[in-house]
Amino acid sequence: MKVLFLNPSYGRGFCKTARWFAKSRTREQRHPDYISTAIAELERDKHACKFIDGAARDISFAETKKIFKDFKPDMVVINATTPSIDSDLTYAKMCKEELSGRVITVVIGAHASAEAEDTIKRAKGCLDAVARREYDWTLKDIASGNEFSSIQGISYSENGNIIHSPDREFIQDLDKLPFPAWRHINPNDYYSPAKRNPFLTLITGRGCEGKCVFCLFPQVMYGNQYRYRSPENVLDEIEYDIKLFPGLKEIMFEDDTFTLIKYILRLEKICKGIIDRNIKISWCCNARPEILDISLLKLMKKAGCRMMCVGFESGDDIILGNLKKGISTSRMRSFTVLSREAGISVHGCFVIGSPGETPVSVNRTIKFAASLPIDTVQFSGLCAYPGTEFYNWCKENSYIIAKNWKEWVDERKEQRAIIDYPSLSCSAMNKAVDRALYSFYLRPGYIFSQVMRPKSFHDIKARLKGLLQFGRYCLRK
Incomplete structure (x- = not known):
């Protein structure tokens, strides 16, 4: 066919x-x-x-x-x-x-x-x-x-x-699946300011055992069981990707959470395998801010880990509880300190508009983000996607103000808040996102540290490009 x-x-x-x-x-x-x-x-x-x-x-x-x-x-x-x-x-x-x-x-x-x-x-x-x-x-x-x-x-x-028809059972042995048919794409068509471009994503496991109420893929697509590929299969794909695209500069491990503590031995095997096979490529991953083992972080760094994309979500422990994040701000802070010590950059992801959010908790999150030793951040209005626990809760309480699916984004088709709480309006959420970005990136100390800390020509170029993009964003506001 x-x-x-x-x-x-x-x-x-x-x-x-x-x-x-x-x-x-x-x-x-x-x-x-x-x-x-x-x-x-x-x-x-x-x-x-x-x-x-x-x-x-x-x-x-x-x-x-x-x-x-x-x-x-x-x-x-x-x-x-x-x-x-x-x-x-x-x-x-x-x-x-x-x-x-x-x-x-x-x-x-x-x-x-x-x-x-x-x-x-x-x-x-x-x-x-x-x-x-x-x-x-x-x-x-x-x-x-x-x-x-x-x-x-x-x-x-x-x-x-x-x-x-009845739901299909999830594939348990992911090693049975072939490597992605990347021959149909050109890596140069894909871009991320936080990555070394051209880069390629690699999924080593599907599903996530976290219970975050807003997270879409585990609740709707791939389940709350982490099904993972063998280290050997993952290493084979890395080598395959590098051979397929010789100009590749970075791999992004796109598992919902690549660094789950429960599966740390597998992570160690992948890192040691990269070193033993002499695979020379930089990589990033999605990480949960829970690793407190400096030796593991240093092993990741030695194996090529340059950056971790981390879902902090909030700087308020009550809000984290409402999100069912299952982690505290104190542990998050310890994680970032050890990551900096190991030489791994951290990109922090935060959301505004969680259940129970108030102006006080928003300010707490903005201050928390600025206090962490992390390199870059993104702030977003928390989006309620169909199929998630958060969406169902918002719908039951009539918090969603979008009148149709198209209104899940704004007129520029950019992500925006679509919920309105008695304690925090939709407009206040969107304004808080802008304020949070300004507060983080326009600090004199942050600007000085970024100027003094570039690690390569790519880092300098990426920072300049990011500065221009942020400038354009500010001018639009």
Whole structure:
């Protein structure tokens, strides 16, 4: 079967493969790693696949239509997000119209997984199925021609009724999956100001055992069990990626949390394997701020770890409890001190608008961020995505002010607060995000430290670029 994978554009700079769907202030564009793994799985079954990353390359609707007509697929898989869902479904409609219905249209992604029924109704007959949650083997079943009634993990319409088949069990042995089909992409189409570009993402495990009420992927897509690949399999992929893209400058381990204490022996094996195999590449990872073992941090540094992207979320312990973060501000602070001692940079992620948030807790978070020995930060209004505990709580209490899915982003399609509390208005949340960024980045001491601490030519260039982007952001306000 000929299968077209489509990640449609929703305007230049809009990222559809990150955990939060929007244009970032720095126009970051994340790799389609989960999609690329699904493509590789279908190609292993001898299906002819083509991938259009319209989001990364800003490919227009007209251009996409031309590629579609030239390829004439038997099946189209469309990646959809909350703000872009109506736009995404116009591509499904186009596919059906161009081939007079003789094509199977399937939608994937967190939004469609959480809102399968709404998605099918919105499609108005142009969508055959939603592949819910982890979709690698679900898509393979559809492409193999199996009857929908026999396929787990899909939602579809039959005789005017919407049918939801039982959830498919998660893949336990991730070593069974092939490496992503990266030959369909150009690494230069993807960018992050915090990374050494061109970089590539690598997922060593799926799911997260954290219970954070707002976190989308564990609750909607990949579950609260951390299913991980063997160290040998991970090391093999690193070498494969470097060979495939000789100009690659960095790897980003995109697991929800790469450094879970419970699996620290595996992390050590990966680090030691990188050293033993003499793999020379810088890497970053998503980390939980709980490691208090300086020897482990130094091992990570020796193995090439340059930076950790860390979800601190708040500087108020009560708010952290409301988020079910399961960690204290004191432990977070100790983590950052040890990370600095080990020579690993920390990028801190904070949110405004958590359950119970007040002006007092917001100020506490802003001061906490500025007090930590970290290099960069991002502040965002906490977004309530369908399928999460936070979304359900906000909906039950009528805190969501967005009137439709498009309003999950602002008029520039940038992320914004969409909730309004009695104790903190939506407007106050958005203003607090700006104030937090100014408070962190415009401190004289911070500016001086960044000027004096560049570690390489890349760091100098990245800091200058980041300064320009932040300046543009400030001028827009």
